Amino acid sequence: MPELNQLQDIVTQTRRDILRMVHKVNSGHPGGSLGCAEFFVSLYHELMDLNEGFAMDGKGEDLFFLSNGHISPVYYSVLARKGYFAVDELNTFRLINSRLQGHPTTHEGLPGIRIASGSLGQGMSVAIGAAQAKKLNNDTKIIYSLHGDGELQEGQNWEAIMYASGKKVDNLIATIDLNGKQIDGATDDVLPMGDLKAKFEAFDWDVVEIKEGNNIAAILEGMKEAKSRTGKGKPVCVLLYTMMGNGVDFMMHTHAWHGKAPNDEQLESALSQNAETLGDY
Amino acid sequence: MTKYTDQGKNDTRSGFGAGLAELGRTNPNVVALCADLVGSLKMQKFIEENPDRFFQIGIAEANMMGIAAGLTIGGKIPFTGTFANFSTGRVYDQIRQSIAYSGKNVKICASHAGITLGEDGATHQILEDIGLMKMLPGMVVINPCDYNQTKAATIAIADYDGPVYLRFGRPKVANFTPADQKFEIGKAVLLQEGTDVTIVATGHLVWEALQAAEELASKGISSEVINIHTIKPLDKEAILKSVKKTGCIVTAEEHNYLGGLGESVAGALASAHPTPQEFVATKDTFGESGTPAQLMDKYGLNNKAIITAVSKVIERK
Numbered sequence: 001m002p003e004l005n006q007l008q009d010i011v012t013q014t015r016r017d018i019l020r021m022v023h024k025v026n027s028g029h030p031g032g033s034l035g036c037a038e039f040f041v042s043l044y045h046e047l048m049d050l051n052e053g054f055a056m057d058g059k060g061e062d063l064f065f066l067s068n069g070h071i072s073p074v075y076y077s078v079l080a081r082k083g084y085f086a087v088d089e090l091n092t093f094r095l096i097n098s099r100l101q102g103h104p105t106t107h108e109g110l111p112g113i114r115i116a117s118g119s120l121g122q123g124m125s126v127a128i129g130a131a132q133a134k135k136l137n138n139d140t141k142i143i144y145s146l147h148g149d150g151e152l153q154e155g156q157n158w159e160a161i162m163y164a165s166g167k168k169v170d171n172l173i174a175t176i177d178l179n180g181k182q183i184d185g186a187t188d189d190v191l192p193m194g195d196l197k198a199k200f201e202a203f204d205w206d207v208v209e210i211k212e213g214n215n216i217a218a219i220l221e222g223m224k225e226a227k228s229r230t231g232k233g234k235p236v237c238v239l240l241y242t243m244m245g246n247g248v249d250f251m252m253h254t255h256a257w258h259g260k261a262p263n264d265e266q267l268e269s270a271l272s273q274n275a276e277t278l279g280d281y
Numbered sequence: 282m283t284k285y286t287d288q289g290k291n292d293t294r295s296g297f298g299a300g301l302a303e304l305g306r307t308n309p310n311v312v313a314l315c316a317d318l319v320g321s322l323k324m325q326k327f328i329e330e331n332p333d334r335f336f337q338i339g340i341a342e343a344n345m346m347g348i349a350a351g352l353t354i355g356g357k358i359p360f361t362g363t364f365a366n367f368s369t370g371r372v373y374d375q376i377r378q379s380i381a382y383s384g385k386n387v388k389i390c391a392s393h394a395g396i397t398l399g400e401d402g403a404t405h406q407i408l409e410d411i412g413l414m415k416m417l418p419g420m421v422v423i424n425p426c427d428y429n430q431t432k433a434a435t436i437a438i439a440d441y442d443g444p445v446y447l448r449f450g451r452p453k454v455a456n457f458t459p460a461d462q463k464f465e466i467g468k469a470v471l472l473q474e475g476t477d478v479t480i481v482a483t484g485h486l487v488w489e490a491l492q493a494a495e496e497l498a499s500k501g502i503s504s505e506v507i508n509i510h511t512i513k514p515l516d517k518e519a520i521l522k523s524v525k526k527t528g529c530i531v532t533a534e535e536h537n538y539l540g541g542l543g544e545s546v547a548g549a550l551a552s553a554h555p556t557p558q559e560f561v562a563t564k565d566t567f568g569e570s571g572t573p574a575q576l577m578d579k580y581g582l583n584n585k586a587i588i589t590a591v592s593k594v595i596e597r598k
Contacts, residue, residue: 057356065351106383114354116383119374125344126379129351129359132336136312137355156375159341163348166339 002045007216009277010041010081015247016280017077019270021093022261028094028102031257032148033074035179035214035242039146040078042219047227049141054084054111062141063130065115067123068148068177069103070259075113076100080281084112087281121154123147124174128164131172142171142230150182153191158203164235165204173226175238178213181255197239206234213242247274282474285457285491291428293449293485294392298323299428300435301360301390305331308358308439314349315362316342321451322362322392342367346375346387353385358439361387365394365448366407369414380444381417388438389414393451394424395535396563396580397485397573406568412540414446415513421466422513424448424534424542426487428456430510433464441466448484450535452573455488458508467511469519475505478591479523479530483509483542486533486561486582493587502591512542517549524550529557529594533587535577538562557597559590 002010014037022028044050048062066075073093080087085099092098099108103118115126127145134141151157164172176196184190193199200207206229210222219240226236244258245251248270251262262270304311305327313327314336328335336352338345342363349359361368368391369376380387391410398406415422423438423445425431431449438445445466458470472487473494482490487508494504505523509516524530530550532543543560550556563580577583 057354059355063354115350115385116378119378122343122347122375122379125347125375126351126354128344129348130354131351132348133352133355133357136333136357139355156343156347159339159344160347163338163341163344167336 004216007041007045010045011037011216012274013081013276013278014041014074014077015274016271016276017090018073019248019262019267020280021073021076021090023267025094026261028073028261029070029259030073030261031244031251031255032068032071032177032179034246034248034251035244036071036074036146036177037246038214038216038219039175039240040074042216042223043144044078044082046220047223048144056114058114059137059139060141063114063143065123065127065130065143065145066104067117067145068120068151069117072102072104075104079112081278085110090281120148120151121156124157124160127172127174128160128169131169134171142173142227145172145174147174147176149176149178149180149193150187150190152176152193152196161200161203161205168233169235170231170233173230173236173238175240177242178239179242179244181244181258183255183258185255200237204234205237206232207237207239209239211241213240214246249273285472287455287457289456290453291456292451292453293425293428293431294321294451295323296425296428296431297390297392297435297447297449298326300432302326302330303436304439305334310356310358311360311439312336312352312357313360313362314338314345316340316345316367318363321364322390324362342372343375346372347379349387350379350383350385353387359387360390362390362392364405365391365410366405369410370407373413377417381420384419385444386442388445388447390447392449394448395450395485396568396576396582397450397452397535399451399573399576400570402570403567408537408563408568409540410448411512411536411542415540415545419443420513421445421511422448423466423511424484425510426484426508427454427458429460429462430458430464433462434510437464437466450485454485457488467514467516469516470508470510471519472508473504473506475503475527477503477527478595479505479507479520479527480533480587480591481507481509481520481530481542481546482533483512485535489584490533490587492584493591496584496588497591502595504591509542512545515545515549517553520546520549521554524554524556528598531559531561531587531590531594533561535582536562537565539565557594559594561586561590
């Protein structure tokens with residue numbers, strides 16, 4: 001098991017990867033990516049039981065589905081640094097003929113990706129299907145998924161949320177990235193979603209809150225608690241309170257960096273706040 | 282050639298149900314999903330024999346498409362069942378992203394397609410589904426003509442690795458193709474040879490084409506009748522070979538002329554062998570309530586309409 005400081009080093013490098021990827025092509029979504037860096041690193045480097053290499057069917061291993069596909073930079077960085085593909089390939093993000101499309105896809109055969117996402121609201125249904133396939137296959141590993149909070153405005157989520165508890169899909173941990181922001185502003189201004197904990201509980205889910213969603217120790221503790229609640233007849237929801245743009249001072253406390261890349265000066269400033277740890281690609 | 286006769290009326294959706302039941306016995310990876318229309322889709326036998334491999338989703342078609350995509354990841358071959366309208370337009374983006382673009386091995390099985398759904402009216406009668414589905418890269422689109430062929434097609438698509446749209450209908454219609462037929466995706470079936478006109482039909486219109494050809498023969502017109510059960514990929518070779526002989530073509534389908542079989546045929550012929558063509562299809566309109574026979578007559582989708590179209594197209598040669 002990696003020490004906390006080792007995980008933190010991976011997070012710092014992941015931030016650099018995210019910033020450099022979006023800067024190079026002057027497009028992409030750094031804000032949400034930075035906000036979920038600690039979660040992704042904790043998941044892939046500590047929490048998930050993963051097989052060597054990549055097989056689409058993922059039998060005998062935990063699987064992860066990203067529903068809010070626009071935070072592809074953090075996904076790609078973590079997959080590359082976990083060894084699913086060469087770290088150098090991060091250089092091709094959003095370029096023509098790349099496997100690293102703007103939003104994640106299976107279409108170009110990038111190892112680690114099992115479904116296309118980007119058009120919002122679809123990932124929970126897919127995660128449920130994968131979870132039910134695991135049950136049919138007598139595979140006791142579990143399914144993790146991540147969803148944006150704004151994404152919950154899509155109605156398909158609520159079909160899926162109703163189904164997962166109704167059909168006792170209890171090998172699923174669906175995490176909601178609660179950063180309180182979406183493209184047009186604060187979720188409370190765009191469309192208030194009220195008390196999400198109460199909503200999930202009303203749909204008969206087991207809910208775990210991680211109040212410090214950018215603190216690795218808190219994430220590990222909360223996610224282990226969530227895992228301990230699987231297999232008990234209810235799907236598990238994790239409400240992960242994160243800071244969009246975390247780790248870069250001028251990207252925090254604003255929704256401005258949801259889908260905007262830093263310019264040269266801004267990149268320099270952002271990188272200076274996150275010194276190289278594992279080596280840039 | 283074989284003379285096709287009606288072996289007894291039956292609905293194509295029951296052919297689907299029978300095919301699915303057989304798959305339940307022969308292929309352990311096949312699973313079925315339904316959005317609260319088990320009876321309409323004739324899925325009871327599969328469910329009774331394989332309760333663990335059936336997922337009742339409730340009235341939530343978008344969720345059903347996503348769950349089907351997820352099930353493929355564990356190696357399952359999901360067959361989704363609901364009406365054609367709710368299998369396509371209602372869930373287009375879910376199919377596009379989670380199934381087609383993701384290359385998932387989902388079989389979208391759509392009943393009550395077209396105007397023969399009848400009395401429920403236009404909210405449930407989709408005449409745009411072939412177009413919607415054939416536009417998706419990599420999607421196979423199949424519209425079998427009778428009970429036997431729907432059963433054979435259902436069984437055949439389980440062996441094909443990739444997304445498939447299987448379209449069938451509600452009413453009991455002539456069952457005239459062989460019970461033991463081998464169904465080949467993308468392979469046209471030549472039903473009757475002729476020299477004056479090619480009639481290419483799909484779905485319920487195939488039997489109407491045979492009826493029309495018989496009537497035309499009594500008037501001295503020799504029709505070649507081809508059953509195009511697979512609209513995509515289209516068997517262009519079979520169509521080209523026929524029109525090179527006959528010099529004109531009528532396409533017939535229970536679908537809008539925009540986006541349907543006729544459009545696919547016209548596209549293929551325009552670049553390879555421009556040929557006079559008439560379209561038996563709905564003319565960019567919604568349907569309405571009525572009995573299937575009344576509607577097929579009113580909207581020009583029966584053997585009479587095919588005969589009229591043949592007369593017109595032969596004059597254009």
